[in-house]
Amino acid sequence: MVREWKRTPMAESAKKSIRKGDILIREGERGDSAYILETGSVEILILRDGTLMQIGTRGPGSIIGEMAMIDDKPRTATIRALEDCTVMEISRAEFTHRVESADPIVKMVMRVILARYRDMIGRAQVMRLPAHAAVAVETAENSGELHDLAVGAIKIHNELKTALEKNELVLFYQPIISMRDMKISGFEALMRWKHPEKGLISPGVFIPVAEESGLIVEMSHWALGSACDAVKDLHAAIDPKLCGTHPPFVSVNFSVKDFSKGDFSELIRATLERKGTNPAHIHLEITESLLMESPGPAKVALDKCRQFGTSVSIDDFGTGYSSLSYLHHFPIDTLKIDQTFIRSMGLDLSSKVLVKSIIGLAHSMGIKVIAEGIETREEAALLKEMGCEECQGYWFAKPMPLADALTFVKNWTPPALA
Numbered sequence: 001m002v003r004e005w006k007r008t009p010m011a012e013s014a015k016k017s018i019r020k021g022d023i024l025i026r027e028g029e030r031g032d033s034a035y036i037l038e039t040g041s042v043e044i045l046i047l048r049d050g051t052l053m054q055i056g057t058r059g060p061g062s063i064i065g066e067m068a069m070i071d072d073k074p075r076t077a078t079i080r081a082l083e084d085c086t087v088m089e090i091s092r093a094e095f096t097h098r099v100e101s102a103d104p105i106v107k108m109v110m111r112v113i114l115a116r117y118r119d120m121i122g123r124a125q126v127m128r129l130p131a132h133a134a135v136a137v138e139t140a141e142n143s144g145e146l147h148d149l150a151v152g153a154i155k156i157h158n159e160l161k162t163a164l165e166k167n168e169l170v171l172f173y174q175p176i177i178s179m180r181d182m183k184i185s186g187f188e189a190l191m192r193w194k195h196p197e198k199g200l201i202s203p204g205v206f207i208p209v210a211e212e213s214g215l216i217v218e219m220s221h222w223a224l225g226s227a228c229d230a231v232k233d234l235h236a237a238i239d240p241k242l243c244g245t246h247p248p249f250v251s252v253n254f255s256v257k258d259f260s261k262g263d264f265s266e267l268i269r270a271t272l273e274r275k276g277t278n279p280a281h282i283h284l285e286i287t288e289s290l291l292m293e294s295p296g297p298a299k300v301a302l303d304k305c306r307q308f309g310t311s312v313s314i315d316d317f318g319t320g321y322s323s324l325s326y327l328h329h330f331p332i333d334t335l336k337i338d339q340t341f342i343r344s345m346g347l348d349l350s351s352k353v354l355v356k357s358i359i360g361l362a363h364s365m366g367i368k369v370i371a372e373g374i375e376t377r378e379e380a381a382l383l384k385e386m387g388c389e390e391c392q393g394y395w396f397a398k399p400m401p402l403a404d405a406l407t408f409v410k411n412w413t414p415p416a417l418a
Contacts, residue, residue, distance in 0.1 A: 031068025040085030182414035228275035265304035279309030339373020
């Protein structure tokens, strides 16, 4: 019979005693504590076909249960004492405080490593590895790949800091086209990294590292300033016949970490004033999932930004909470439908119905809609028929450097939808 570890009067202190065979942590439960193993040893078990399978062991000095403390997910494994043990308990509140007060790079690396460790546990379960093979997987992951991953994350972060200092970051601009008259409504500014040795590095590689480390805040401020400069150049270059009644805007993407700063709206206002940019010519973009991570600070900041004239767009709609119910709580002008739904409209009737419903519901709340990822004439025609105001995608133009965007606004030739 497997015994659960019971709290005793001694267990009210930070130091705990565990008998051989006791279970300290059970897979699937929410973690309320992490533990440092002071004496004795424990085994790591995962449940397979109703049987606990050992995939590793830990000895004195090991920390146990930290994953559930950091990402607030259920325990991924069961921990059972192989012999009588003494552990030091760390409460969730204390652990969270220590993690949040750590250096951003330390926190970033911890999350990266734990994400991969969780993945290792999952693969051991899915692949139905025997016990000795599962232990080998764990050893390989911890000694090799996880180390390389952590080192790689730190290296990218350090190189990103240098990239900012040496002006290696650039903005590419993708046109946003009005479906009413096929004229240029604006551009989305997309960050790229021109590495001196590796060439253009995908945002999918460096943006997550920048987010985790907090460097994204400095990068966002740089992007806003660069976009303000680009707006002036675009307005000076554009053929008036190729834009609508208003000069084209530029949308700049922001992270939830930007909104966590109390001075976000003031930084936006100060940058616009310093650059001499009309607030109406800059749109602030944030994804719906990031917005919901910090709704309070985001709403306060966005309300202030709206007060001095900037517009607010929700990007990648449908990939996070997939609900319009929260939109009325925020000062939102534009909703951008994620390209995943656009690309499946021709093959999946439910996607077509969903896109049409989103457009209709957004309009009922006075919110404009932009569709992303348009790659064919048929997609563009269907979206125009549905009442979608604006679109962007490769069918119109790929993201391009500013020099090419300046040429684009002089020579844009609207394609025929019919």
